[in-house]
Amino acid sequence: xxxPERELTIPQETATIxxxxxxxxxxxxxxxxxSNNVLVRALFKMGIAVNGKNLFPSxxxxxxxxxxxRVSQDGYQARREITEIAIVMNEQTAAEDIANLPPGGVCxxxxxxxWTQSRxxxxxxxxxxxxxxxxFDIPRERREQVGNMVYVGVVAQLFGIPLxxxxxxxxxxxxxRERPAQMNQQIIEAAHDWAADHLEKQDPYxxxxxxxxxxxxxxTGNEAAALxxxxxxxxxxxxxPITPSTSLVDAxxxxxxxxxxxxxxxTVAVIQAEDExxxxxxxxxxxxxxxxxxxxxxxxxISLMSEFVGLAYFAEIPIVIWDITxxxxxxxxxxxxSQGDLLFSHYLGHGDSRQLVLLPxxxxxxxxxxxxxxxxxxxxxxxxxxLSDLDLGMNLWMTAPFAYPDQPIQRGKRLGKIDxxxxxxxxxEWYRFRDYDGDGVPYRTVPGTDHxxxxxxxxxxxxxxxxxxxxxSDDWVQNMERLQRKFEGAREILPQPIREDAPxxxxxxxxxxxSNETAILETRAWLAQDGIATDYLRVxxxxxxxxxxxxxxxHDRVYVTENNYDGQLxxxxxxxxxxxxxxxxxxxxxxxxxxxxxxxxYRRIREEEGIA
Amino acid sequence: xxxxxxLRKTGQRSRRSKVxxxxxxxxxYRAGESTLCPGCGHDSISNxxxxxxxxxxxEQHKVIKLSGIGCSSxxxxxxxxxxxxxxxxxxxxxxxxxxxxxANHSLTAIAISGDGDTGSIGLGQYxxxxxxxxxxxxxxxxxxxxxxxxGQFSATADEGQFLKYYGKNDLPPIDLCLEAIIGGATFVARxxxxxxxxxxxxxxxxxxxxxxxxxxxxxxxxxxxNAPDSTKSYxxxxxxxxxLHEITYVPDHVIGREEIVIEEQTAGExxxxxxxxxxxxxxxxxxxxxxxxxRRAALQLxxxxxxxxxxxxxxxxxxxxxxxxxxxxxxxETPLAELSxxxxxxxxxxxxQTLARM
Numbered sequence: 001x002x003x004p005e006r007e008l009t010i011p012q013e014t015a016t017i018x019x020x021x022x023x024x025x026x027x028x029x030x031x032x033x034x035s036n037n038v039l040v041r042a043l044f045k046m047g048i049a050v051n052g053k054n055l056f057p058s059x060x061x062x063x064x065x066x067x068x069x070r071v072s073q074d075g076y077q078a079r080r081e082i083t084e085i086a087i088v089m090n091e092q093t094a095a096e097d098i099a100n101l102p103p104g105g106v107c108x109x110x111x112x113x114x115w116t117q118s119r120x121x122x123x124x125x126x127x128x129x130x131x132x133x134x135x136f137d138i139p140r141e142r143r144e145q146v147g148n149m150v151y152v153g154v155v156a157q158l159f160g161i162p163l164x165x166x167x168x169x170x171x172x173x174x175x176x177r178e179r180p181a182q183m184n185q186q187i188i189e190a191a192h193d194w195a196a197d198h199l200e201k202q203d204p205y206x207x208x209x210x211x212x213x214x215x216x217x218x219x220t221g222n223e224a225a226a227l228x229x230x231x232x233x234x235x236x237x238x239x240x241p242i243t244p245s246t247s248l249v250d251a252x253x254x255x256x257x258x259x260x261x262x263x264x265x266x267t268v269a270v271i272q273a274e275d276e277x278x279x280x281x282x283x284x285x286x287x288x289x290x291x292x293x294x295x296x297x298x299x300x301x302i303s304l305m306s307e308f309v310g311l312a313y314f315a316e317i318p319i320v321i322w323d324i325t326x327x328x329x330x331x332x333x334x335x336x337x338s339q340g341d342l343l344f345s346h347y348l349g350h351g352d353s354r355q356l357v358l359l360p361x362x363x364x365x366x367x368x369x370x371x372x373x374x375x376x377x378x379x380x381x382x383x384x385x386x387l388s389d390l391d392l393g394m395n396l397w398m399t400a401p402f403a404y405p406d407q408p409i410q411r412g413k414r415l416g417k418i419d420x421x422x423x424x425x426x427x428x429e430w431y432r433f434r435d436y437d438g439d440g441v442p443y444r445t446v447p448g449t450d451h452x453x454x455x456x457x458x459x460x461x462x463x464x465x466x467x468x469x470x471x472x473s474d475d476w477v478q479n480m481e482r483l484q485r486k487f488e489g490a491r492e493i494l495p496q497p498i499r500e501d502a503p504x505x506x507x508x509x510x511x512x513x514x515s516n517e518t519a520i521l522e523t524r525a526w527l528a529q530d531g532i533a534t535d536y537l538r539v540x541x542x543x544x545x546x547x548x549x550x551x552x553x554x555h556d557r558v559y560v561t562e563n564n565y566d567g568q569l570x571x572x573x574x575x576x577x578x579x580x581x582x583x584x585x586x587x588x589x590x591x592x593x594x595x596x597x598x599x600x601x602y603r604r605i606r607e608e609e610g611i612a
Numbered sequence: 613x614x615x616x617x618x619l620r621k622t623g624q625r626s627r628r629s630k631v632x633x634x635x636x637x638x639x640x641y642r643a644g645e646s647t648l649c650p651g652c653g654h655d656s657i658s659n660x661x662x663x664x665x666x667x668x669x670x671e672q673h674k675v676i677k678l679s680g681i682g683c684s685s686x687x688x689x690x691x692x693x694x695x696x697x698x699x700x701x702x703x704x705x706x707x708x709x710x711x712x713x714x715a716n717h718s719l720t721a722i723a724i725s726g727d728g729d730t731g732s733i734g735l736g737q738y739x740x741x742x743x744x745x746x747x748x749x750x751x752x753x754x755x756x757x758x759x760x761x762x763g764q765f766s767a768t769a770d771e772g773q774f775l776k777y778y779g780k781n782d783l784p785p786i787d788l789c790l791e792a793i794i795g796g797a798t799f800v801a802r803x804x805x806x807x808x809x810x811x812x813x814x815x816x817x818x819x820x821x822x823x824x825x826x827x828x829x830x831x832x833x834x835x836x837x838n839a840p841d842s843t844k845s846y847x848x849x850x851x852x853x854x855x856l857h858e859i860t861y862v863p864d865h866v867i868g869r870e871e872i873v874i875e876e877q878t879a880g881e882x883x884x885x886x887x888x889x890x891x892x893x894x895x896x897x898x899x900x901x902x903x904x905x906x907r908r909a910a911l912q913l914x915x916x917x918x919x920x921x922x923x924x925x926x927x928x929x930x931x932x933x934x935x936x937x938x939x940x941x942x943x944x945e946t947p948l949a950e951l952s953x954x955x956x957x958x959x960x961x962x963x964x965q966t967l968a969r970m
Contacts, residue, residue, distance in 0.1 A: 217970040233956030235948035258958045265944045269714045274740040281707025290949030291715030401967045404960040447676045447696035448716045459699040
């Protein structure tokens with residue numbers, strides 16, 4: 001089958017109206033985040049579908065950092081391999097940044113570098129950064145940060161962003177405080193006016209008002225998760241600082257007042273622990289005592305927490321752990337994204353244990369799984385890990401407002417004083433680990449219950465149904481069998497996969513999880529234009545739902561697409577779908593520490609399909 | 613009150629068994645049979661916990677028992693059978709207790725640890741627990757040796773000590789009371805499991821302390837570390853224990869009912885420490901003049917004890933406790949674990965408003 005090679009590089013005429021991407025290359029710690037945020041928010045206010053991704057180093061100040069902004073007429077939010085416009089503010093990386101531009105690309109750089117134009121096929125705009133700043137009385141320590149507003153003003157003039165919207169975006173950024181916004185706005189305006197007087201527009205790119213953001217909002221996955229947790233009734237958040245999860249707890253602190261009681265006292269305790277072991281230890285203690293508790297961390301923290309997770313699994317304590325995944329192994333790339341903790345999270349803990357894992361792929365799911373994770377943990381009396389990643393967690397995404405939880409808080413089989421009296425009246429007994437309902441989930445009590453028979457002894461050591469210490473093989477095996485029933489039953493109450501078939505179906509299936517959603521959405525559209533229809537399934541939890549089995553069985557080729565090096569979801573499929581021949585399973589594992597692009601996936605699937 | 617009287621009149625009194633102020637017999641505070649070695653110091657500590665709880669009339673549902681891993685950490689299964697218990701993981705019980713006590717600030721914890729659990733694997737959590745100030749009695753059943761793994765030195769073993777399988781200990785000991793005082797603990801005591809009366813008195817006072825009380829109790833391991841030359845042995849303890857004071861604890865329900873008379877001639881030598889609930893600790897001087905309310909004196913005393921291998925017991929340090937962590941965090945009066953759905957989930961309007969601001 002001969003299909004035309006898709007042009008990925010040279011912009012087409014229609015693509016030039018907010019259908020491109022730009023990169024802002026700066027030094028870390030120079031304060032460019034404010035400028036980039038302001039650009040993204042202003043574009044959003046124009047109604048343009050926009051996504052900003054921060055590709056930053058593990059460093060406080062000085063190392064190169066890039067911010068990519070994607071605008072799309074079709075609403076796509078994935079990162080692109082090629083960015084047509086480069087705002088080159090870091091001399092250290094300038095040569096490479098310019099070399100990466102496609103033909104016809106645009107380079108904006110400081111005039112004071114006196115660089116000669118090295119690419120004849122690109123448009124250059126040299127702008128007076130230092131000189132613009134000098135016109136204003138800016139405190140020395142603020143000059144570098146405010147200097148980044150020069151490129152904002154130039155971009156606004158060259159590509160068309162109304163100054164009024166930049167002002168609104170600045171106010172948003174500074175929480176409505178006019179003074180800092182004013183200091184920045186004067187630079188933007190000066191740069192804008194300078195560009196109007198001195199630059200001759202040579203390139204075809206521009207923004208125009210659109211209607212794609214109506215009723216939507218911009219948020220990071222970490223903030224969405226924090227809100228979800230607060231609406232899920234979280235009572236204790238203990239944590240240890242680690243990139244990229246820190247902003248989740250920051251957002252809990254920001255919004256915690258939503259949960260103040262009538263006297264202005266808090267129903268949420270937030271504690272910075274001495275390490276991740278203590279952080280999860282507090283979660284285990286609080287959950288055992290009947291509160292809803294969570295921690296948020298990343299890979300190295302998950303490693304440290306594994307002993308406690310094993311305890312919570314075996315002592316059947318509901319806990320919630322968010323893993324905002326970064327690239328490992330080891331310290332790895334602390335500020336780069338990855339989906340590499342899937343296998344580890346699912347099998348976390350020594351001995352025979354498997355954990356429930358939720359896999360959000362959108363902002364709405366970061367919010368929803370934020371509250372739902374507690375219900376699932378309580379219903380199954382077991383740890384729930386939620387695997388987000390740096391790309392979802394720390395970058396700004398466009399989303400529809402979140403749906404309010406569609407069901408009341410579910411505390412599962414928890415017996416209070418009166419429940420316990422009724423339980424005894426009905427059954428004549430209550431034993432903590434006895435399977436009264438045949439679903440493997442026992443009934444629990446919490447400390448403080450004023451009933452003489454409410455107490456039980458929680459332990460990670462061998463125990464029988466009554467919670468008594470036991471080293472008997474039959475007790476051990478009986479317990480394991482019940483835990484297995486409990487685990488199997490979880491498949492039905494976990495979030496089910498999202499499946500989307502081509503209108504007439506297809507022999508090709510794309511199977512994924514998490515943040516690859518946007519890259520796949522776009523890839524499928526490109527492939528469809530080439531006449532290649534694809535079906536799609538996104539796994540949203542482990543253990544796998546039955547539907548995953550069906551999807552794999554029904555397709556001739558299944559591309560298991562994920563952002564880790566080892567192809568971990570493919571490995572889980574191979575472990576679980578033992579009754580299927582899996583020779584048609586193709587692992588497309590990226591793992592380059594960057595958010596997945598449709599460019600890569602489109603190329604890979606075409607290669608696998610034998611299309612030149 | 614009527615319930616208690618009824619109990620006294622009918623069941624308990626008719627069998628002429630003794631009951632405490634909430635109408636319970638001492639046996640109500642017992643739990644499973646100990647599986648520790650016969651003669652283990654830890655069992656006598658468990659017994660003193662049972663006696664203290666009985667004497668004070670503790671309501672067991674308001675107490676939680678926690679431990680880490682080790683011989684000592686098995687003991688919460690042997691006392692207060694009607695209290696919720698949690699035998700957690702090695703060295704990490706402080707964090708579990710912290711979470712539990714924040715989840716329900718109306719609870720008091722009795723936490724049991726050992727010298728390995730606290731002094732080695734758990735030293736970090738121990739010190740951070742102390743900083744946070746939670747309502748708990750933290751008991752270290754200190755025998756200088758790892759029992760369950762058969763006799764390795766712990767970090768509290770004496771420098772130069774010999775043990776059968778492991779030879780000479782070349783490293784200096786960690787003094788867990790010293791660590792506690794330096795770390796900001798407000799109630800620090802040392803005792804000897806062979807001194808039942810003192811253990812019991814300190815336990816009662818510690819339970820009344822509004823914050824974390826540290827009790828480092830030398831509790832001999834009869835199997836692995838009971839040779840007379842070991843400072844953690846029964847023979848050494850019996851020979852050398854030197855109480856700093858004659859200590860008495862007067863619970864709050866006794867104060868007010870009974871006039872406490874301090875004889876004039878001894879008044880100057882008695883230190884009275886008033887606890888938050890109105891109860892009192894009375895310390896009567898024995899040999900040396902020692903006021904446990906002086907931090908510098910406490911540090912000096914422990915340094916001297918270490919240098920001279922003195923086995924000084926009693927209340928080593930006391931200060932008015934800081935705010936509890938639940939107060940520092942300005943937590944709701946209702947325990948977090950008992951909040952209603954309304955208090956746990958903001959409204960749909962609040963969600964809309966929050967998102968509208970984004």
